[in-house]
Amino acid sequence: MDDRTREYLKGRFGDYYRRASPALPPDANLREWGHIPWTPGSGTTMLRHQSLYDLGDVDTFFADNAPRHAYFSAARYDDPGASTMSQKGWRSADLIFDLDADHLPGVDPETTSYPEMLAECKQALLRLLDFLDDDFAFEDLTVVFSGGRGYHVHVRDEGVRELNSDARREIVDYVRAIDLDTEGLIRTVSERGTTKRVLRTEGGWGARVHEALVEYADDLRDMDEADARERLTELEGIGEGRAETILGAFDRNPTAVREGNVEAGGPGVRRLVSALAARVTATDTAPIDEPVTTDTRRLIRLPGTLHGGSGLVVTPIDRVELDEFDPLRDAVPDRFVGREIQIETDADRTVELNGERVRVEPGRNTVPEFAGVFLMARGEARKAPER
Numbered sequence: 054m055d056d057r058t059r060e061y062l063k064g065r066f067g068d069y070y071r072r073a074s075p076a077l078p079p080d081a082n083l084r085e086w087g088h089i090p091w092t093p094g095s096g097t098t099m100l101r102h103q104s105l106y107d108l109g110d111v112d113t114f115f116a117d118n119a120p121r122h123a124y125f126s127a128a129r130y131d132d133p134g135a136s137t138m139s140q141k142g143w144r145s146a147d148l149i150f151d152l153d154a155d156h157l158p159g160v161d162p163e164t165t166s167y168p169e170m171l172a173e174c175k176q177a178l179l180r181l182l183d184f185l186d187d188d189f190a191f192e193d194l195t196v197v198f199s200g201g202r203g204y205h206v207h208v209r210d211e212g213v214r215e216l217n218s219d220a221r222r223e224i225v226d227y228v229r230a231i232d233l234d235t236e237g238l239i240r241t242v243s244e245r246g247t248t249k250r251v252l253r254t255e256g257g258w259g260a261r262v263h264e265a266l267v268e269y270a271d272d273l274r275d276m277d278e279a280d281a282r283e284r285l286t287e288l289e290g291i292g293e294g295r296a297e298t299i300l301g302a303f304d305r306n307p308t309a310v311r312e313g314n315v316e317a318g319g320p321g322v323r324r325l326v327s328a329l330a331a332r333v334t335a336t337d338t339a340p341i342d343e344p345v346t347t348d349t350r351r352l353i354r355l356p357g358t359l360h361g362g363s364g365l366v367v368t369p370i371d372r373v374e375l376d377e378f379d380p381l382r383d384a385v386p387d388r389f390v391g392r393e394i395q396i397e398t399d400a401d402r403t404v405e406l407n408g409e410r411v412r413v414e415p416g417r418n419t420v421p422e423f424a425g426v427f428l429m430a431r432g433e434a435r436k437a438p439e440r
Contacts, residue, residue, distance in 0.1 A: 058094065058429050061436040063091040065426065066359055067119035069388045074112050075123070075357030076369070079209065081105050083129035083144065087352050088120035089361065097121070101352065104134030108377040121361030124352035127207075140352060145214035148221065149183075149353055151345035152177050158340060170404050171201055171380055172320040178204045179375075184228050188257050198380045200360025200367040205353060218347045224342045230258065230334035235327055238262055239315060252313035252326065261337055262330045263313050269329060270303055270310045278388035295321040320378075364389065364426035381406050389423040395437040396425045402433055 066263075078084065086108055087101030099122075108114045115123070126133065127149045131142030148159050154170035155162050157177060161223055162170070177198070177403050185191045185206065195207040216224075226232060238259040252266070253259030273281040278300065285296035299320035303310065354360070356369040365384040385407045397417050404411040404424040411424040418439050428434035 054095070054429075054432060055435055057438065058434075059091050062361075062364070062426065063119050063121075065389065065422075066091075066121070066361075067116060067387050069359060070112075070115040070119055073115075073135045073357060073386075073387060075115065075355055077105075077111065078355075080124055080129050081125070083133060085126035085128070085130060085133040085141070085223050085350075085352070087124045087126075088118070089122040090118065091121050091361075102134060102136050104132075107134050115358070120358070122194075123355045123358040125355050127351045127353055128349055143349065146216075146349040146351075147189075148208035148210075148213040148216065148224070149345055149348075149351055150181060150208070150339075151199075151203065151342040151343060151353075152181065152205075152339065153199075153201075155202055156342060157285075166405075168381060175201045175378075178206075180337060181206065181228065181341060182375075184339060188227070189224070194372070196357075196370045196372065196375060197354070197356050197369040198365075198370060198378070198384055199354055200358075200365045200384060201363055207353070209315075216349075218349055222343070225346050227342060228341060229341050229343075230338045233330075233334055234256060235262075235330040235334075238330065239326075250315050250323075252315060254313045257290060257336070258330075259313075261333050262326065265329045265333045266313075266326060266354070267310055269325075273300065273303065277418075279291060285325070288325065289331070290328060291323050293322070295324055298322075299325055321432040356391040359386065360430075362430055364423070364430045370406065382408055385423050389426050390421070392422050393419050394422045394425045395419050396428060396434040397432040397437045398428065400433075402428065404428060 058108065061328045064082055074425050082105045084105070085101060086103040086105065087099055089097050089099055092098045105111070128146040129144040131144060133141060152174055154160055157173050160173055162168055182196070185194060185208065191208050191213070193209040193212050197205040197207065199205055238253055240253055241248050241250050252263045254263045273284065276331040282293065284294045285291050285299060286293060303320055354367045356367050358367050359365070360367055364386070365380065366386055368380070368384045369380050390407060395417060397414070398413050399415055400411050401415065404427055405424055406427060407421070409424070410419060410421050413420060413428070413434070425434065429436060
């Protein structure tokens with residue numbers, strides 16, 4: 054980034070912060086603070102090991118320093134400003150989840166547009182929230198658009214604050230279905246002097262697999278026999294013989310599937326359940342970033358600040374407004390709307406922000422400021438010299 058572009062962005066970030074007041078997290082005085090300034094050259098410098106006392110008045114700090122990126126620690130410490138981690142005196146930490154579109158299965162950053170990446174990431178976020186709400190029953194959740202390519206979820210329930218890294222890794226493994234024991238999704242129950250094996254339909258992965266099984270069985274009933282048999286044999290481990298057994302079991306006992314009974318069709322139905330479990334765990338997981346969740350001393354972006362790689366706001370999202378939230382509209386700073394600037398770029402580019410589609414060509418372009426800031430922050434444009 055050249056000097057002109059860097060100084061322009063720093064100045065406009067400062068203008069933003071003179072009118073904005075980022076909300077502090079709970080126990081802000083117990084957390085470590087860090088930021089990345091607008092360092093000359095291609096490198097970046099993280100300034101950390103600061104306490105709230107070191108920052109002074111927060112609004113003044115942001116207005117005067119206009120950091121490129123700003124962070125606070127998930128952890129609470131006795132002495133957050135101590136210069137080494139061992140001296141800080143760890144107390145507890147929020148449970149943090151990070152979803153980044155770059156890491157989503159099937160998303161290639163080279164071929165997937167920014168809006169498409171964000172849309173995929175939002176779907177992953179909704180799957181993650183299903184786990185956190187339904188499987189773990191967490192109550193104190195804050196959802197945040199990262200300002201870049203994804204979302205953060207901060208969990209502050211008292212029951213998670215003192216979990217160590219190993220315990221947090223178990224949560225990650227569950228959400229990502231790593232080494233999931235599919236046999237453990239089935240329990241044995243006694244009924245009228247006999248025992249039978251049924252899916253655990255009351256919640257968790259068992260309920261997800263059961264829902265898939267019921268939907269799959271309903272689809273098979275709507276097909277003619279030949280098509281149903283062909284569809285079954287597409288699943289790993291199910292041949293013509295097992296397909297016949299499964300279809301016969303569904304005809305003889307149509308209520309068995311809804312009860313989660315995996316014995317009614319013998320080995321055929323049990324193999325179907327296993328195949329569907331593999332499919333569900335491949336599609337219904339939330340691909341969270343494990344190091345972020347397991348790190349009990351992680352620094353995470355401060356909501357209300359600007360992301361130095363996009364110029365967008367790190368935006369907390371009310372859960373009731375999540376479905377309607379559009380980061381390409383709702384995270385655009387009002388401070389950068391309503392004026393045009395001139396930039397230079399070396400390639401054709403398209404920016405979709407604030408309800409506008411802005412196209413630039415190689416050379417000098419006049420664009421809405423929010424689009425220019427976005428391109429410059431990403432290193433895809435430069436501030437044009439004034440004429």
